[in-house]
Amino acid sequence: MKRVAVFGATGSIGRSSLDVIGRHPDRLLVHALSAHRDRAGLEALIRTHRPNVAVLTDPLAADGFEAFCRLQGVRGLIGPDALDAVAAESGTDMVIAGIVGAAGLSSTLAAARAGKTLLLANKEAVVMAGALLKDAVAASGAKLVPLDSEHNAIFQCLPTHAVGARADGVHTAGVDCLWLTASGGPFRGRRRAELSAITPEQACAHPKWNMGRKISVDSATLMNKGLEVIEAHHLFDMPADRIRVVVHPESTVHSVVAYCDGSMLAQLGAPDMRVPIAHALGFPERLASGVAPLNLLELGQLRFEAPDLDTFRCLALAFAALKSGQAASIALNAANEVAVAAFLDGRLPFLGIDQVVELVLNQSRAVELSALDAILDFDQSARVLAAAAINKVVI
Template sequence: MPTSSHLRQVAVLGATGSIGTSTLDVIARHPGQMRASVLAAGNNVDALIALCRTHRPDHAVIADPTLFARLREGLAEAGLSIQAHAGHDAIDALAASDHCDTVVAAIVGAAGLSSTLAAARAGKRLLLANKEALVLAGELLTRQAAAAGADIIPIDSEHNAIFQCLRSRDASLEAGVRRIILTASGGPFRGRSRSDLEAVTPAQAVAHPKWSMGPKISVDSATLMNKGLEVIEAHHLFNVPGSRIDVLVHPQSLVHSLVEFIDGSTLAQMGLPDMRTTLAVGLGWPQRIESGVSGLDLLSHGRLDFEAPDLEAFPCLRLAWQAMDAGGSAPAILNAANEVAVSAFLQGRIGFLSIPALVEHTLSTLPHVAADTLDALLAADDQARHITQTAIARLPHA
């Protein structure tokens, strides 16, 4: 942990989103130890200027170049001598620059890929919230991070839990790790059979029993694809084969993940579902720092339940395992096909069970290629979207 003579300089990419907000909340609790030196946002320029007023970074960058003048003028009107930038190239450059030693990668989707890779290549401490960086480009990211000595600390709850249990990202057999176990809430349709899911509506799929999430993530939770993507992420983050990754359905969502060791010990990480805990782990590691999150009152929560996932009713989890085992561009194909299928489902163009069917069709149609470059992966992503859209157009009710 940096001493007062060396402040941790944090670039918060995706500063105006929920993860960015939580990050800034934790940073503000430790003014003598860390500060936000770079704030980046997509197109919410007014919110970015407001954050600059509060947190006084050295640099502010808006991804949309057409908003550069508004950002620069807004900072000047606020009397702030913060340097304004615009465009994704500027975000990439700042993530790799001497203006930060830590990067919180919370830009959603493929838009966050290049800045995440730039931070890894520059050897930063990388607090990773961007799923696509690992699902699309996991092989590329972990290889570049290792070459540059970058520390990747995952800040989604499941992978952060594994990281905490391991006290590292070493899940090797040599380190005594037998398997890692991801937990899943089970989504809104836990316990339903495949035939029960035929007539499920978008409104039902989005109504998650535990969390309020965006429509896309909510549907991924309902199909268990979100857990499939997390299996792929775990494979890359901890360098473990699919045969040593398991999934348990845990509806209370208090145990975030578990690690089983060769001596028979199993360690689990538990806590309230608040991103500030995982962000505090990433910002303070290897020390523990105050996050603003209270402890867990197990007496008030009562029982904890665990059950096996139903791969017949929720085949997306099985498809993710297959894509992970295939490697190369297969996870990128899976992810792209799923995004297109979920969008069509939310628009009422296809049924719920068509989502895994379309993903399986695209995975089997498009040949897998090596995952050597970001361009190759983005090309596979684009082709997969086209194949899936063509298949949807051929469906009788589309």
């Protein structure tokens, strides 16, 4: 029986994970749940899944939470530091890192340092601290399995599954390049001039995937794919010039590994996060996900298109940040988080998101950051620059 901590339990990754876990009560146990400020959502999950421990990381939303947990027979904890403790404690076997953004970095590192099985959906942790995370995995003997559909697909198509665990590059031997597929988001095919009046509701209406608002906006700008490019670079030791992005509107092929002999291995599946989650939870075995398999006779055509980097400039900015180094990647992520939040709040137009990111990248200095505190300090300074850049946007 594996005891699972689901961080970000009230989000789309968390709820999908709980659905899969609930299908395997003989193998998986919900040990811990967390949320940031969605107290009502977390309390509903506590009643349903009966974890041993629950964490609400926003103290301002936690009035009465500990008392509720006591009534439910659950250990209730408050504050972000509690996540690190739960990630590392002996009662936790697996950690699902489903928290969006930089907020998930510390607990992700805590799980890696404690030698846990880390099911990683928090791409921002890799973007900000990929080398630090991989070093922690290697030092502790932790197992890292990617949850993002694209990286999980690559993981399945590589000749051996050893993400971050070996320094000799054996797991990418013979690989020519990696192809990350992108749905194209809700605005695929539109030109930049057509996106000036986009609303948050339009940007969050993804044609294929059911996701949270922040990642939905990232998909609409193609920043999500840019962050995934940086993540793939770190997870699979792949240079930027050997990582490709292709728009695949059917969202059936989740990524492709191309080999030096001309072979190309692709992973296909329905656009449902329960598929990679089930793979990761059961790895190296397979678990039922609750998702119906694809009917190959009904698939029809599979289209592949080049991304429009003139319209969706965030993808180009992400490639540039990767080539510039760690500090630029941290600045890219921080600026994007600030800009997307401003867009969702109605304080920034949709086309202002990439402008804010570019302004911050142009102001960021190139430094090497090897400690968590230094990474978080640099992240915070980039957020200050991004907040100021919002007022400089010109559409």
